[in-house]
Amino acid sequence: MNLYAIILAGGSGTRLWPRSRAEHPKQFLDLVSERTMLQETYDRIAPLVPNENVFVITSWRYVDDVRAQLPYIPASQIIGEPQGRGTAPPAALAALLLRERDPDAITFILPADHVIQNAQLFRSALVAASQVANEHLLVTLGITPTFPETGYGYIEAGEKLNDAHGMNVFRVKRFLEKPNLETAQDFLARGNYFWNSGIFIWRGDKILQEFSQHMPEMYAQLENIVRAGLDARSFSDEWRKLQNETIDYAIMEKAEHVAMIPLDAGWNDVGSWAALFDLMKRDGEGNALLGEHVAIDTRASYIYSSKRLIATIGLENMIVVDTDDALLICPQDRAQDVKKIVDELKRRKAEKFL
């Protein structure tokens, strides 16, 4: 049973502006530690997956960044998409690329921009999932929810299947869209609803069978792309013709044999500065101060400085993020509105700040 990792690193998050930029998005930033989120994603699975079994699928714009950050991965396995087409095409592409090499491959599909604090527990879940996947089930990790988040999709767990490596395994009853607050509170109370992590584990032959069944056109297009080779002139044009689709919608919601392993390992998608702040160590005043500071009567605030001295007086529950060319100041409970800043900059065509 050979394990492979497919790291999806093509995203371009806007809610961590001004650090996250179109040219240098979230997954390439050292937000939580001295390692970037991409590097941490690799670090977490490195004890399970040999380097020659790691693939990174990203935008063509970021291929050089990925090579620089993960120099141990074979360069040919860092694949630049000509255009983002959702998570379904890269997942199927990886399976097609592995078909000849290792038809029984157990593949982990891993977003590059999540934090998982307990890496040991995460690996145990992957090992358990591998065992379940080897029995021809599609497996996902469901994050044990800690509050009624309305920004995530949910998974409703059905009956319990066998344990695997000491971890519970449930049949997946349904994948659910982002709920409203009332529904989210109901999910939390019921106890059998989990956050959709976007992490998937399956056998290569199994996922290809699902694609051929549920996404026959995409499957055929991708077979042609792989047959021509990714360095063919036609690659870019053919890729752009693919339907833009997520794995969830393309496959997981339609497939019959889907299992879920609950994961309670300090998962965080770092979807906003407030989410990042939740992960940070705080000082005695409840602050996370990164860089050079003079903080007078300043409490419960996240203050990031790249080069400048930041002096604050009387701040509370604030987020301050200072970069070379742009500065963000906002209360923590407005962290979701950072997207509005980016929208406004787009409206002004202020490309250099995007």
Place this chain on the structure above:
Amino acid sequence: MNLYAIILAGGSGTRLWPRSRAEHPKQFLDLVSERTMLQETYDRIAPLVPNENVFVITSWRYVDDVRAQLPYIPASQIIGEPQGRGTAPPAALAALLLRERDPDAITFILPADHVIQNAQLFRSALVAASQVANEHLLVTLGITPTFPETGYGYIEAGEKLNDAHGMNVFRVKRFLEKPNLETAQDFLARGNYFWNSGIFIWRGDKILQEFSQHMPEMYAQLENIVRAGLDARSFSDEWRKLQNETIDYAIMEKAEHVAMIPLDAGWNDVGSWAALFDLMKRDGEGNALLGEHVAIDTRASYIYSSKRLIATIGLENMIVVDTDDALLICPQDRAQDVKKIVDELKRRKAEKFL
């Protein structure tokens, strides 16, 4: 009756940090308009005083800055003090330098770091004061107070003397130290108390007579300094031996014939970012935004950017001042505490930020 202006430009304000720095303090900054405060001080009196009658007394460190900002002033009349010794020594020095040239000189002593919005009315007050000073009185302008400020000294006006050029002239009863709030409220209610502006008008021979009477040692020391010449090697050592004293304490509180002309001309000493904000034009949201901004739900805030884009969400009554190497964020009602930042930087010996 020849008019002379002595502009005192040696201060090193800390409450407008991070823009005001030891190497480039408040009077050399374009805080309110495109002209610096020093230039505006000159501009205000230029219609009354010919350039050859203007002197600037500053620190030796700022002589080049003054020359650059006021190139029309004879270079020999821009005098660098070896060390700040309060306002009394430069005032007496100016009178001694003018003694031979024009013993009847009417001299305006003008701080270089105040804003006076109605320059026309200010000049009328100076003309009136000149007439009173020519009758051998020491004259000061008393600012009509608009709120019970506890950060200024006050002047208690006594009986009314004659009008001069249509302006009221009062005898000064007392100079008063900074009051507490209750006392300041009482002053405001009484109506015959005025803010001490630090602006003085006198005849050269009159002020020298007062110095020889009330500050005989300083007078003798300064006579020796002028006799040796300001380019003498001994200048620096002799100047450092002078007593550190204000005009108010050295002369005004002791002299007998002191008059005051009330001035209600939009005077502001720009003693804090909040004071500066009071002077600025506001947009529809009550903000003064200088530089490049995206301001979402931001109200009644002063936001100054030199080069960076500043994006704010949900700020109210805040002050944000961004410079190349340091950034300040504080609520307006904490603007006085900016001094604490500077104190902390001194404690840390962070010279480059001072």
